[in-house]
Each structure stands twice: as structure tokens, then as C-alpha cells.
Amino acid sequence: xxxxxxxxxxxxxxxxxxxxxxxxxxxxxxxxxxxxxxxxxxxxxxxxxxxxxxxxxxxxxxxxxxxxxxxxxxxxxxxxxxxxxxxxxxxxxxxxxxxxxxxxxxxxxxxxxxxxxxxxxxxxxxxxxxxxxxxxxxxxxxxxxxxxxxxxxx
Amino acid sequence: xxxxxxxxxxxxxxxxxxxxxxxxxxxxxxxxxxxxxxxxxxxxxxxxxxxxxxxxxxxxxxxxxxxxxxxxxxxxxxxxxxxxxxxxxxxxxxxxxxxxxxxxxxxxxxxxxxxxxxxxxxxxxxxxxxxxxxxxxxxxxxxxxxxxxxxxxx
Amino acid sequence: xxxxxxxxxxxxxxxxxxxxxxxxxxxxxxxxxxxxxxxxxxxxxxxxxxxxxxxxxxxxxxxxxxxxxxxxxxxxxxxxxxxxxxxxxxxxxxxxxxxxxxxxxxxxxxxxxxxxxxxxxxxxxxxxxxxxxxxxxxxxxxxxxxxxxxxxxx
Amino acid sequence: xxxxxxxxxxxxxxxxxxxxxxxxxxxxxxxxxxxxxxxxxxxxxxxxxxxxxxxxxxxxxxxxxxxxxxxxxxxxxxxxxxxxxxxxxxxxxxxxxxxxxxxxxxxxxxxxxxxxxxxxxxxxxxxxxxxxxxxxxxxxxxxxxxxxxxxxxx
Numbered sequence: 001x002x003x004x005x006x007x008x009x010x011x012x013x014x015x016x017x018x019x020x021x022x023x024x025x026x027x028x029x030x031x032x033x034x035x036x037x038x039x040x041x042x043x044x045x046x047x048x049x050x051x052x053x054x055x056x057x058x059x060x061x062x063x064x065x066x067x068x069x070x071x072x073x074x075x076x077x078x079x080x081x082x083x084x085x086x087x088x089x090x091x092x093x094x095x096x097x098x099x100x101x102x103x104x105x106x107x108x109x110x111x112x113x114x115x116x117x118x119x120x121x122x123x124x125x126x127x128x129x130x131x132x133x134x135x136x137x138x139x140x141x142x143x144x145x146x147x148x149x150x151x152x153x154x
Numbered sequence: 155x156x157x158x159x160x161x162x163x164x165x166x167x168x169x170x171x172x173x174x175x176x177x178x179x180x181x182x183x184x185x186x187x188x189x190x191x192x193x194x195x196x197x198x199x200x201x202x203x204x205x206x207x208x209x210x211x212x213x214x215x216x217x218x219x220x221x222x223x224x225x226x227x228x229x230x231x232x233x234x235x236x237x238x239x240x241x242x243x244x245x246x247x248x249x250x251x252x253x254x255x256x257x258x259x260x261x262x263x264x265x266x267x268x269x270x271x272x273x274x275x276x277x278x279x280x281x282x283x284x285x286x287x288x289x290x291x292x293x294x295x296x297x298x299x300x301x302x303x304x305x306x307x308x
Numbered sequence: 309x310x311x312x313x314x315x316x317x318x319x320x321x322x323x324x325x326x327x328x329x330x331x332x333x334x335x336x337x338x339x340x341x342x343x344x345x346x347x348x349x350x351x352x353x354x355x356x357x358x359x360x361x362x363x364x365x366x367x368x369x370x371x372x373x374x375x376x377x378x379x380x381x382x383x384x385x386x387x388x389x390x391x392x393x394x395x396x397x398x399x400x401x402x403x404x405x406x407x408x409x410x411x412x413x414x415x416x417x418x419x420x421x422x423x424x425x426x427x428x429x430x431x432x433x434x435x436x437x438x439x440x441x442x443x444x445x446x447x448x449x450x451x452x453x454x455x456x457x458x459x460x461x462x
Numbered sequence: 463x464x465x466x467x468x469x470x471x472x473x474x475x476x477x478x479x480x481x482x483x484x485x486x487x488x489x490x491x492x493x494x495x496x497x498x499x500x501x502x503x504x505x506x507x508x509x510x511x512x513x514x515x516x517x518x519x520x521x522x523x524x525x526x527x528x529x530x531x532x533x534x535x536x537x538x539x540x541x542x543x544x545x546x547x548x549x550x551x552x553x554x555x556x557x558x559x560x561x562x563x564x565x566x567x568x569x570x571x572x573x574x575x576x577x578x579x580x581x582x583x584x585x586x587x588x589x590x591x592x593x594x595x596x597x598x599x600x601x602x603x604x605x606x607x608x609x610x611x612x613x614x615x616x
Contacts, residue, residue: 005614012498013508013519014331014491018324018380019210019269020513025182025322029476032179036474040535041614046475047535051482056173057475058223064216069272072326073502073509115173118223152467152503159460166344167354167365168337168487170480172534174359177476183322190320194381195460200321201381205328211321226480227348227355306313306349327518327577333490340487364481366531372524377580423481426531 005041006077006097007034011070021069027104028062031094034078035110044127055124056115060089064106074098083107085131087122159195160231160251161188165224175223181258182216185248188232189264198281209278210269214243218260228252237261239285241276313349314385314405315342319378329377335412336370339402342386343416352435363432364423368397372414382406391415393439395430467503468539468559469496473532483531489566490524493556496540497572506589517586518577522551526568536560545569547593549584 009030017023036046049055070076077097084091089109096104112121122128163184171177190200203209224230231251238245243263250258266275276282317338325331344354357363378384385405392399397417404412420429430436471492479485498508511517532538539559546553551571558566574583584590 007614010495010498010502011509012491012494013325013327014333014494016326017321018204018326018328019212019267019272019321020326021212021272023322024213024216025179025186028179028182029474032474032476033472036472036535037614040472045535047473047533050172050534058173058175059178059220061220062178062216062218064213064218066213066215069212069267071509072512073498073507113173113223118173118175152469152499161460164341164344164348165355166337166340167479167481168340168485171475172478172480172482173475174480179476183320186320186322187318190318190381191460194318199381201319201379204380225355226358227344227353306315306345326512327520327575327580329520329580332521332524333487333494336487336490358480366481366483367486367528369528370486370524370526372526374521374523377520377575421481421531426481426483 004079004081005034005038006079007037009033009076009078009096011072011074011076013072015070016072019069021071024064024066027064027066027096027106028059030076030078030096031080031092031106031108034080034094035092035108038080039127042130044124049124050115053124054114054116055121056113057110058113060109060111062106062108064104066104068098068101068103070096070098070103076103082131085123085128087128088120090123090127090131158233158235159188159192160233161191163187163230163232163250165226165228165230167226169224170226173223175225178218178220181218181220181250181260182213184230184232184250185234185246185260185262188234188248189246189262192234193281196284198278203278204269207278208268208270209275210267211264212267214263214265216260216262218258220258222252222255222257224250224252224257230257236285239277239282241282242274244277244281244285312387312389313342313346314387315345317341317384317386317404319380319382319384321380323378324380327377329379332372332374335372335374335404335414336367338384338386338404339388339400339414339416342388342402343400343418346388347435350438352432357432358423361432362422362424363429364421365418366421368417368419370414370416372412374412376406376409376411378404378406378411384411390439393431393436395436396428398431398435398439466541466543467496467500468541469499471495471538471540471558473534473536473538475534477532478534481531483533486526486528489526489528489558489568490521492538492540492558493542493554493568493570496542496556497554497570500542501589504592506586511586512577515586516576516578517583518575519572520575522571522573524568524570526566528566530560530563530565532558532560532565538565544593547585547590549590550582552585552589552593 015026079095092108169180233249246262323334387403400416477488541557545555554570
């Protein structure tokens with residue numbers, strides 16, 4: 001049973017607001033980062049998909065529960081897992097976690113469009129096939145978190 | 155029957171993404187703008203509330219449906235209406251509209267916290283009282299939209 | 309002598325950071341808003357320019373001085389004036405003001421590109437001609453500020 | 463001779479605009495990320511500095527040259543090096559690079575303020591001392607770039 005994919009996210013000034021906490025809209029950005037890195041880790045490059053295949057991902061709908069605030073310089077872990085996959089939609093379950101605490105919980109439904117016509121198109125077959133196995137209804141894996149060793153480049 | 159409050163919002167480059175449409179997280183910002191201007195129009199100043207009364211508004215939860223894309227330079231109207239008010243929460247119904255089209259529909263639930271302790275506090279009594287009349291279950295007003303005459307300052 | 313164009317900007321939570329002030333990068337957004345509304349007020353629609361004429365504006369360079377902080381719910385005025393115009397560049401002088409105080413001062417140089425090729429193209433002739441009269445070196449007009457009456461749409 | 467500190471940055475949809483490139487204001491965010499991670503790597507935690515020592519970093523001024531566009535899903539390297547340090551200011555030289563290409567070049571001057579009073583305060587002595595050796599005028603190190611191995615957390 002595999003662990004849930006998670007991507008590290010540091011909280012910088014740019015994410016905080018005058019209440020001293022992360023402004024709620026930034027969590028949608030953090031969750032986009034984790035979804036993109038999950039796709040990237042499976043070999044799907046959103047830049048190539050957009051520029052060479054005219055496949056553009058859009059958020060179709062979202063449900064978000066903001067449970068506890070994240071603070072400046074917190075190191076968060078943002079999970080991304082595909083809960084359901086059809087030819088029309090990918091439904092992601094996502095969490096923003098700080099250690100054992102779940103700060104934000106979300107369900108984010110993604111669709112694909114043609115970026116010229118702004119019309120819906122199917123999820124690319126290779127991506128759909130990679131995730132359709134998620135539809136089995138098997139119990140979700142328990143996230144096996146640990147703070148990633150993000151390293152500077154120098 | 156009063157019309158629904160709406161606030162104009164132009165789409166600038168900063169709101170768009172490589173698909174040529176407004177990036178989904180920005181709609182949460184647009185909706186914050188409209189909620190703030192509604193409060194402001196009723197005499198409640200979020201800056202004074204934060205700095206002098208230690209009242210900080212946070213988004214508790216949100217449900218969003220992104221129906222159609224907004225494009226560069228579109229002039230949108232963002233509605234804000236309180237659907238339910240309790241001492242603990244304000245539940246806003248909000249839409250992002252372009253003329254007669256509803257582009258985004260959302261329910262955004264707001265709570266108040268003490269910004270030092272990051273602990274829940276009641277909604278200020280004056281704000282609660284202003285909105286509790288909304289709880290009657292009367293049919294929602296039909297938005298009476300027209301593009302605002304936003305004027306440059308000079 | 310005409311007054312300088314200015315566009316009103318309220319400070320919302322989304323613009324502030326944990327220091328209780330506007331995060332510096334947002335001033336670049338405020339200044340884009342004012343430049344766009346100036347163009348719009350002269351009849352140039354950035355959306356039409358992008359989608360029908362393949363004219364895309366990019367920031368070529370910028371110099372910024374952040375003098376005083378803006379706070380939550382402040383009503384700012386953001387000026388935009390073209391100081392120099394060539395076929396290759398528009399050089400804007402811009403200020404973010406709160407009443408008589410200048411909070412931020414900037415020089416922002418804009419160029420045009422073809423959004424498919426990401427290659428430089430000339431500034432559209434109609435825009436260049438509208439602004440080339442600015443090259444006379446006449447003393448800059450004094451901003452004649454007053455808080456705009458931004459009205460909700462309802 | 464030490465290499466210049468650099469921090470990896472992937473370009474996500476949220477950073478791009480309708481021209482298909484990174485919107486200019488986001489580079490200021492990328493540069494904040496690199497400065498923060500440099501401080502963090504030296505043992506200075508901006509969250510502790512803000513909440514326990516009332517030390518808040520602000521950008522005092524900035525000069526930016528945007529040379530070439532970054533595209534969706536590019537993996538960038540953002541450098542941060544202190545070129546001059548005084549008790550009042552830290553002057554950073556920063557670049558945004560894609561492989562051998564310099565996309566953006568900037569000088570960002572940072573000051574410290576008391577976040578309650580919004581008044582200037584000295585740069586903390588430990589940070590000043592760590593960087594004052596940079597004032598020797600020695601030739602800047604050549605960036606020794608390599609794409610960091612950023613790993614998912616699972």
C-alpha cells in the first residue's frame with residue numbers, strides 16, 4: 001500500500017496576511033503545486049501538454065475546510081491523491097498538514113479544456129489510465145509524512 | 155425588495171494564466187473584495203476592526219463551482235449577500251457574473267478570530283444584528299446588475 | 309495642464325502580510341491596474357489587443373522605492389503617466405498615494421511582444437502616437453487627487 | 463570561494479499570465495523565497511524573528527531587469543547573495559536563471575522595521591555580522607548551478 005504523495009511548502013511573508021496567518025486563497029495555490037508535482041513525478045509535464053497538445057487543466061469545482069491557521073515560516077506538507085478518475089474529470093482529495101495536524105482539507109475536481117476554444121476535452125488517456133485504478137474503492141492509504149529534505153541548489 | 159450588493163472587477167493580466175483565463179484562486183480574492191465593500195458600505199471598516207478591536211475575519215469553509223471562464227479585460231460583477239448569520243458565522247452566497255452569465259458560484263462561510271491568540275471569537279454584535287434579518291428564509295432578491303461607473307480619480 | 313491619471317485601490321486582507329502592511333509585490337499589481345485603466349480610458353482594450361492583434365504588453369524593467377507602508381482598508385490612489393514613448397518602449401512614472409503622502413514611487417518600462425513567438429514587436433502605432441507628445445520635457449503635471457466615488461453595482 | 467546560494471522554483475499555472483509567460487510581479491515572490499531560504503539556511507527563522515523579537519523585514523527599494531520570459535513548468539534557479547550589509551540595510555543581488563540563461567536580474571534592498579510601530583529598526587546584529595564580510599569588494603562568486611533534487615515527501 002503506497003503512501004500518499006505530498007509536497008513541501010514553506011510559508012513566506014507573501015502568503016500571510018494582517019492577521020498573521022496564511023490568507024485562504026493561497027492554499028489553493030499550494031494545492032495546485034502538489035497536484036502539478038504529482039503529475040510531474042508520473043512523467044506528465046503540464047507545459048508540454050499545454051504548448052504541444054493543447055491540453056489545459058482547469059478547476060471545475062472545489063470544497064474547502066480551513067481548520068487551523070498556518071503561520072509565517074511553517075513548513076507544511078500538501079498531499080494530492082486522485083480519488084476518482086473519469087474521462088471527463090479527476091477528483092483530488094488534498095490536505096495541507098503541519099506535522100500531524102490537518103490545517104486544510106479539500107476536494108478539488110479538475111477538468112481539461114482546449115485553451116484556444118475554451119471548450120471541454122477529455123482527460124488525456126495516459127493520465128486517465130494511470131489513475132482509473134483509484135476507482136476501486138479501496139481504503140485510502142494513510143499519509144506517511146516526513147519533512148522533505150529540500151536542498152538549496154548551490 | 156432590495157437588490158443584491160455587487161462590486162465591479164476588471165480582469166487584468168495578473169489574474170489570467172497561460173490558458174488565457176482567470177486562474178481559479180483569484181476568484182476567491184474577487185469575492186473577498188465584494189464582501190469587504192459590502193461591510194464597508196454598511197459602515198464596518200475591517201482595518202479599524204482589526205487594529206482597534208482585535209477582530210479578524212477568516213474563511214471557515216468554502217464551496218465553489220467554476221462554470222465558465224473569465225477572459226482578459228472582462229468587466230465582472232461580484233455579488234455578496236449574507237444568507238445566514240449566527241453569532242459564530244456569516245454564510246455568504248456569492249456569484250461572479252459577466253452580464254447575464256454566472257461564471258462562478260460560491261458559498262463562503264466566515265468566522266471571526268482574535269488575531270493575537272488565533273482563537274475564535276463571536277461575530278461583532280453590530281454586524282450580526284445587521285444581518286440576522288437575513289435568516290427569515292425569504293426568497294433571495296434577484297441581482298439587479300449593471301456595470302458600475304468606475305471613474306478614474308483625476 | 310491636465311491632471312495625472314489615477315486609479316483608486318482599496319487595501320484588502322489579500323494584499324497585507326504578517327507585518328500588517330501591504331506586501332511589496334502587490335504594488336506592482338496595483339500599478340498594472342492603473343496602467344491598464346489609463347489605456348482603457350483612451351480606448352485601448354488589452355483583451356482585444358491580445359486576442360485579435362497578438363499584442364502583449366510585458367514589463368521590461370522597473371525601479372521601485374517603497375517609502376511608507378499602506379495598511380489594511382486604506383484607500384489609495386495609483387497614478388500612471390507616460391514619461392517617454394518610443395516605438396519600442398513606454399516609460400511610465402507611477403506613484404501610490406494615500407491622500408498627500410507618496411507611499412511608493414516607480415518607473416516602469418513596458419515593451420510589446422508577440423505572445424506566440426515571445427518576440428519583441430513595436431508598440432502599436434495608435435498607442436505610440438497618443439503618447440509621443442509626452443516627450444516634450446514639459447514639467448509634469450501635479451497630481452490632482454481626490455478619492456474616487458467607487459460605487460457598488462446594485 | 464563559495465558558490466552563490468540558489469533556490470529551485472517550478473513555474474505553475476498560478477505564475478503565468480495570458481501571454482503564456484510568468485507575470486512580472488511573481489518574480490518578486492520568487493526572490494523573496496530565495497532570500498528567506500538563504501536566511502533559514504544560516505539559522506535565522508523569519509517567523510521567530512517576527513513573533514518573538516518583533517523584527518519584520520521590508521523591501522526598501524528594488525531595481526529589476528526582465529530579460530527573457532519563463533514558461534509554464536520551467537524549473538528555475540533563484541539566487542540570493544548579500545552584496546552590501548550595513549546596520550540599516552541589506553542589499554541583495556539576485557538572479558532568476560533557467561540553466562545558463564539569466565531571465566531576471568535584480569538588486570533588492572531590505573530594511574527592518576518594528577511591526578507594531580511600523581518604524582525602522584537596525585538589522586539584527588547576528589544577521590549583520592554574518593553578512594558584513596560581504597563588503598570587502600571581493601569579486602562575486604560564479605553561480606554554480608545545478609537543478610536541485612526536490613523530492614516529494616512521501
